[in-house]
Amino acid sequence: MSEKRTEIGDLGEFGLIDHIKERVKLSQKSTLKGIGDDTAVIDAGDHVKVVSTDLLLEGVHFDLSYAPLPHVGFKAVAVNVSDIASMNAVPTQITVSIALSNRFSVEAVDALYEGIYAACEHYGVDLVGGDTTASRSGLVISVTAIGEVDKDKVVYRDGAKMNDILCVTGDLGGALVGLQILEREKQVFLANPDMKPELDKYTLVTGRQLKPDARMDIIHELKELGVVPTSMIDVSDGLASEIFHICKGSKVGATIYEDKLPIDKQTFDTAVELNLDPITCVLNGGEDYELLFTISQEDFKKVEKHPDIHFIGHMTKPEEGKFLVTKSGTAVKIKAQGWQHFD
Amino acid sequence: MSEKRTEIGDLGEFGLIDHIKERVKLSQKSTLKGIGDDTAVIDAGDHVKVVSTDLLLEGVHFDLSYAPLPHVGFKAVAVNVSDIASMNAVPTQITVSIALSNRFSVEAVDALYEGIYAACEHYGVDLVGGDTTASRSGLVISVTAIGEVDKDKVVYRDGAKMNDILCVTGDLGGALVGLQILEREKQVFLANPDMKPELDKYTLVTGRQLKPDARMDIIHELKELGVVPTSMIDVSDGLASEIFHICKGSKVGATIYEDKLPIDKQTFDTAVELNLDPITCVLNGGEDYELLFTISQEDFKKVEKHPDIHFIGHMTKPEEGKFLVTKSGTAVKIKAQGWQHFD
Numbered sequence: 001m002s003e004k005r006t007e008i009g010d011l012g013e014f015g016l017i018d019h020i021k022e023r024v025k026l027s028q029k030s031t032l033k034g035i036g037d038d039t040a041v042i043d044a045g046d047h048v049k050v051v052s053t054d055l056l057l058e059g060v061h062f063d064l065s066y067a068p069l070p071h072v073g074f075k076a077v078a079v080n081v082s083d084i085a086s087m088n089a090v091p092t093q094i095t096v097s098i099a100l101s102n103r104f105s106v107e108a109v110d111a112l113y114e115g116i117y118a119a120c121e122h123y124g125v126d127l128v129g130g131d132t133t134a135s136r137s138g139l140v141i142s143v144t145a146i147g148e149v150d151k152d153k154v155v156y157r158d159g160a161k162m163n164d165i166l167c168v169t170g171d172l173g174g175a176l177v178g179l180q181i182l183e184r185e186k187q188v189f190l191a192n193p194d195m196k197p198e199l200d201k202y203t204l205v206t207g208r209q210l211k212p213d214a215r216m217d218i219i220h221e222l223k224e225l226g227v228v229p230t231s232m233i234d235v236s237d238g239l240a241s242e243i244f245h246i247c248k249g250s251k252v253g254a255t256i257y258e259d260k261l262p263i264d265k266q267t268f269d270t271a272v273e274l275n276l277d278p279i280t281c282v283l284n285g286g287e288d289y290e291l292l293f294t295i296s297q298e299d300f301k302k303v304e305k306h307p308d309i310h311f312i313g314h315m316t317k318p319e320e321g322k323f324l325v326t327k328s329g330t331a332v333k334i335k336a337q338g339w340q341h342f343d
Numbered sequence: 344m345s346e347k348r349t350e351i352g353d354l355g356e357f358g359l360i361d362h363i364k365e366r367v368k369l370s371q372k373s374t375l376k377g378i379g380d381d382t383a384v385i386d387a388g389d390h391v392k393v394v395s396t397d398l399l400l401e402g403v404h405f406d407l408s409y410a411p412l413p414h415v416g417f418k419a420v421a422v423n424v425s426d427i428a429s430m431n432a433v434p435t436q437i438t439v440s441i442a443l444s445n446r447f448s449v450e451a452v453d454a455l456y457e458g459i460y461a462a463c464e465h466y467g468v469d470l471v472g473g474d475t476t477a478s479r480s481g482l483v484i485s486v487t488a489i490g491e492v493d494k495d496k497v498v499y500r501d502g503a504k505m506n507d508i509l510c511v512t513g514d515l516g517g518a519l520v521g522l523q524i525l526e527r528e529k530q531v532f533l534a535n536p537d538m539k540p541e542l543d544k545y546t547l548v549t550g551r552q553l554k555p556d557a558r559m560d561i562i563h564e565l566k567e568l569g570v571v572p573t574s575m576i577d578v579s580d581g582l583a584s585e586i587f588h589i590c591k592g593s594k595v596g597a598t599i600y601e602d603k604l605p606i607d608k609q610t611f612d613t614a615v616e617l618n619l620d621p622i623t624c625v626l627n628g629g630e631d632y633e634l635l636f637t638i639s640q641e642d643f644k645k646v647e648k649h650p651d652i653h654f655i656g657h658m659t660k661p662e663e664g665k666f667l668v669t670k671s672g673t674a675v676k677i678k679a680q681g682w683q684h685f686d
Contacts, residue, residue, distance in 0.1 A: 006449035016475050019449065020456055024463075024470050028435045030491070031469045040471035042436055042489065045388035055440035055474045055485050092371045093385055097398035097485060106349035106362065113363055120367075126374045127367050128383035131398045132359050142398050142440060142485035146385065148373070 038083040052083035058138035073115025080145035082214035086234040089149035097142040099135035157249035160231035164294035171262040176285030178209030229293035244336040253320040256313030381426040395426035401481035416458025423488035425557035429577040432492035440485040442478035500592035503574035507637040514605040519628030521552030555632040572636035587679035596663040599656030
């Protein structure tokens with residue numbers, strides 16, 4: 001090994017993934033898609049299997065001082081189901097591996113699995129395997145989800161065309177604002193354990209952070225409406241970052257409109273209370289687990305009345321770049337600022 | 344949650360898995376096998392996909408003070424391929440997730456992936472996805488392997504019949520003895536950093552510990568010979584423990600013969616040097632990653648001349664129990680003593 005030392009923070013998470021991907025050689029003909037989308041895509045004869053995996057560590061991805069174990073279990077499944085959804089696929093099986101320090105009792109494991117079983121039931125997936133082992137430092141959870149979809153219905157990041165309409169489900173920014181509230185109340189509690197955390201008025205945003213729901217409902221509804229998006233991704237790292245992924249994959253630009261961006265009143269009010277710009281929360285808040293997708297103009301009529309799909313902009317020529325048109329009519333360049341786990 | 348606290352050590356790893364499995368409800372018709380074998384088995388139309396997953400933590404599963412990063416990467420893949428092999432399947436894709444503390448540089452990640460890429464090439468599998476994240480305490484690796492096999496060729500733990508011949512590949516006990524040597528030399532080095540570790544005469548056993556090879560060669564050869572084992576498992580927790588799994592799954596007993604147990608000379612000599620009973624190392628040493636399988640009497644002729652398959656005993660009625668017949672002719676009850684990660 002060379003003497004050189006390059007910090008991982010210099011590459012960032014996406015840079016590290018690109019660095020790993022560069023050296024990968026694919027040889028199996030059943031591998032239809034490797035690293036570079038929300039899931040891998042594997043040929044299974046008359047359909048395809050999609051595979052997604054996530055690794056969650058206590059102290060990095062969840063804080064047990066405010067996240068109840070059943071919620072952690074539910075979320076670990078939901079974030080993977082969200083990746084499956086973003087391929088327009090339906091989840092079928094999951095494996096769950098856990099590493100536990102001796103701080104955790106069998107009752108704690110039961111509480112964690114209570115959430116995992118609830119998520120399995122909610123999404124109709126089977127828990128089919130995993131690994132259990134000891135840890136020297138807290139809880140580690142690794143979930144792999146498998147889903148399936150007809151071959152001609154898989155949706156990648158790279159199919160958006162110029163003039164396609166950019167759609168997003170639900171509302172955005174809530175999970176980030178919820179996290180800020182939970183962190184604030186934790187600090188208050190640590191400073192003075194007699195203080196009761198004031199969380200009652202923030203249940204929507206803290207719920208978005210603690211127990212997100214993957215939008216499988218949208219996948220089923222799009223199918224019923226006969227709409228196959230031209231591209232799709234789930235909003236895990238923030239809207240701006242996901243728009244960059246679709247634009248890069250599809251070789252297009254995008255223009256979005258501030259007044260079309262969906263934000264819940266509680267998210268807006270709480271952001272203001274926290275001295276955060278609500279639009280920045282919408283653009284750069286991670287962990288919303290909504291779906292961002294593009295549809296062709298012809299499909300617009302089929303979805304325009306859907307109460308939970310918002311039409312936030314359209315795709316442009318690649319050289320036109322990525323812009324947000326503010327309420328005052330100014331076009332502002334969008335910067336990608338996804339979550340960076342590596343400092 | 345109740346006030347009761349049950350230690351995980353009271354259940355043990357297998358007990359914990361049974362405890363989790365009890366509450367699992369399966370609803371997908373594509374789930375052919377859930378928790379309880381080396382892999383899950385999922386219907387894929389004209390064939391089946393098998394899925395295995397392992398979670399490996401620094402300080403629990405590997406010690407970077409003597410395990411080089413490329414070996415750790417190779418082994419993380421190999422142990423999952425071994426699970427795929429034990430279903431009589433061929434591995435096709437893997438996902439690899441890693442969590443890293445800032446102790447690790449990009450060069451260290453490259454060293455780890457050097458071993459992962461080498462294993463991918465060696466086993467002909469594609470690296471198709473994963474997750475990269477920060478860790479606050481060392482390296483965590485989670486690998487999921489996917490394989491495929493014809494529907495009528497999947498081999499489970501539960502197909503062994505009375506009078507079937509019990510076969511094991513390669514030799515056993517080396518990985519455990521190798522681990523003891525590595526630990527001994529580490530302690531010598533920690534006590535006196537000027538001492539050079541004496542490892543030259545132990546390369547076979549340390550190699551068995553640091554860089555095990557999944558026996559895909561055997562799977563391909565059995566196919567060529569036209570043999571489908573009646574049951575199969577890989578030797579990850581120790582021969583005795585695996586015999587118990589097959590007997591429990593297949594509802595049979597087993598008699599094995601001490602003079603038939605395969606042990607390498609270096610393993611034997613090193614065990615003696617370490618004051619370990621060589622036969623105990625063979626029976627209870629983990630991480631050999633050889634294949635243990637049963638064949639019907641009719642298939643014996645097809646494999647009897649194979650240089651690396653050893654016929655160590657046969658299956659009996661369940662009420663006859665599990666026995667080792669020693670060289671002196673005494674029948675000794677076998678105890679299952681698999682690896683217990685939870686103390």
